[in-house]
Amino acid sequence: MATFQLNYYFAVVQRVLGLLLMIFSTSMLVPAVMGFAYGDGESDAFLIGFAVTLTTGTAAWWPVRHVQRELKVRDGFLVVVLFWMVLSLFGAVPLYLAERPDISVTDAVFESVSGLTTTGATVLVGLDTLPHAVLFWRQLLHWMGGMGIIVLAVAVLPMLGVGGMQLYRAETPGPIKDSKLTPRIRETAKALWYLYVSLTALCALVFWLAGMSAFDAVSHGFSAIATGGFSNHDLSLGHHDNPVIELAAIVAMLVGSISFGMHFTVWRSANPLTYWRDSETRTFLIMVLAATTVCVGVLLLSGTYVNVPEAMVKSMFQVVAIGTTTGFTTTDYSVWPTFLPMLLLLGSFVGGCAGSTTGGMKVVRFILLAKQGTREITRLVHPNAEIPIKMGAKVIPDRVIQAVWGFFAVYVTVFTAMFLVLLAAGLSELTAFSAVAASINNLGPGLGEVSSNMAGLPALAKWVLCLAMLLGRLEVFTLLVILTPAFWRH
Template sequence: MIDGEFNYRYAGVQRVLGILLMIFSVSMLLPVAVGALYGDGELAAFVIGFAVTLATGFMAWAPTRQVRRELKIRDGFLVVVLFWMVLSLFGAIPLWLAVRPDMSFTEATFEAVSGLTTTGATVLVGLDTLPHAILFWRVLLHWMGGMGIIVLAVAVLPMLGVGGMQLYRAETPGPIKDSKLTPRIRETAKALWYLYVSLTLISALLFWAAGTSVFDAVGNAFSSIATGGFANHDLSLGYHGSAAIELVAIISMLAGSVSFGMHFMVWRNADPRIYWRDSETRTFVIMILAATTIATVVLMVAGTYVGLGDAVIKSLFQVLSIGTTTGFTTTDYSIWPSFLPMFLLLGGFVGGCAGSTTGGMKVVRSILLAKQGVREISRLVHPNAEIPIKMGQKVIPDRVVQAVWGFFAVYVTVFVLMFLILLSTGLSELTAFSAVAATINNIGPGLGEVSSNMASIPAAGKWTLCLSMLLGRLEVFTLLVILTPAFWRR
């Protein structure tokens, strides 16, 4: 009886997972087409990956295809967590089977998790010599993970008889999850993806016009709009040596780091001033400008760059790249003078705006933490005063503020635990700290031994960092909630 209840309860989850795996399998045919176009091999790895993923998805879906049970909120959390874990494993299959690069299953899984979570940390070297199919698969994982495959599925699953609001609430980042752009969740997901595709196309055209090849233009657009950071060259965007390409990347990263809800509102009302009226977007822009000013001054005083224009462009690019958790590089920022490398890395803890493709804690949480700190100081002087916390003209309920503090406490605790685990593998303090910071915030490059890639991390450390990337992508609570006993009670 208990087994029957258990099977019925999770049959809907199994059905959705099967459907999503079958949908995901189709994406593996795109690198086959790219590889055939350029003729440099590794097509068999993707064909096998497609077949295995499709067959597994079908076997999960077939026994439950008649189930029409509406998903509950806890089902939504379970689908999101399971799908990201399973998706990473299946996404690793082509990388593992490929002859070039020659990767262990641990390395292939790390690369797939890094791609899907838009982290951009890599264990690969010699990117310039890899087959086009492999390079395209890496950035395609970024692009699919950027807005979340779950949101895409929400636009499709209603046609298959599966409700979507629960999935959307579990996947959408940020502390306020109940706002919808349009009355129906399916229409919301569609609107977000239309915007996402449109911005990607615009970005690709701009990269191409700035002088990259078509292949690099598409790859750079996929990575920058998804704020991922994978590039087709070992030197990242520094390979091109072009200020115009850096400027296009800056524009694309900005587009990916602002809430897509804001993009939708601006498009619907044809009023760009909406960006500045939003307190989170306004604060984000001010923070980027302030950090760029500081970096420029330090670089000029240290004599790293002679011309002010070069210093400003390099500073703005790298501040935006790390601050938006994209992780592109045009220079080795880890050897910049003074406190700048750690300053940039710590900026990645803030990340971009809620509802964007960025990682980190999000600007809105940082604002609320700061306002709560100021309120507590004011209460020391006026202990009986009622001091509301506002975002713009809206009073934020104390329940939301408490949730943000809870998130911050768990975030710090998880970070410390991951840091200690990496130290136990023999890494230095700087390398371990920056590796966890780069993965839990979905940044990509770190400092020390992981400034260019993470190939030197031991296998145990790579699996730890895979968990760190998933925790960061799912904003900690979504993953941790399924580990609580209360989640599994009826």
């Protein structure tokens, strides 16, 4: 009986995983068409990748296609984790099969994981000479991973007889995941994706009007709204050397780093002041302005820039790019004077708002940590005082505060363990620290030997960083929970 229950349990997960793989396989047809359209090859690699992924998904789904059961919370966690791992492997297939770039399995998986998790760290060089199909696939991985392909599946799977609320809770970033924009989860997912597609299209249009080619505009629109950081050029957005494009990218990255639930609320209320009334969004914007002010002052005083407008644009661009964990660059910020490179890197630990496409620990968690710290200091003076912690007018339950502390502790522990492994692999302290930070925060560029790319890292380090990127994208707990004995106990 126990064996039957276990098989039945996995059959439901297998069915969902098969469906999701079949859905994902169709995305490989887009770069295949790009290869034919531009005539620079590699379409075959994506057609083979499509066939392999579709066949595998069908083989997984067909034997259990008639299994019907509502997904439970545990099912949601397992599907999300398995799907992101499997998705990363299948996303690497066309990259490995392509003749350009000629890369190893390790590098292909690293690039795929980096794309899907919107990290933007790359092991590829000579991007300007790569085929359009490969370049577009990297950007498309960003775009699908930005909002979470699981959320797209949540809008589709109910039509196939599979509920999606559990998937949505496991996938959505942030400490509070039970709120929905609309009464039905399917409508919530559709609302998020309509908004996501609209903002991406608007961003691409602005880039095109600012001077980018149509291909670059769409590609960087994908990357900017997803706060990913992949570019079609080795110099990233610095390739264009266009202040208008830089300003447009700043706005796009800020839009991607604010909760899409907040965007939806503002759209329905038609009142932009709603952004400022939200404590998390307000705190995030204040942090960006404060960091930009510090950068401008240091860069002007050090003589790095003598033109004030240029210093302001460069400072704000890098503050937003690193702070939102996008990772675009217009200049090598790692050589900026004094403490600025480390200040920006540490800012990526905060990231953007919960419910956005950014990485990091999210602004709301740091707000709650600060409020909890203030409460404990007050309790030293007034031991018996009942001091609630509020976000706006809402009292935050102690369970949420405890979860935030637990998340912070696990995040730091995992970071430290990976940092030590990279040191053991032979990396310098700065390179190891920044590589783990750039990966677990889904940032991309680091400092030291990984300031431009991660091609020179040993294979062990790349696999460790792949795990770090997945942990960061799934906010640590989603991945670690399936490793606990309690998760598998019926």
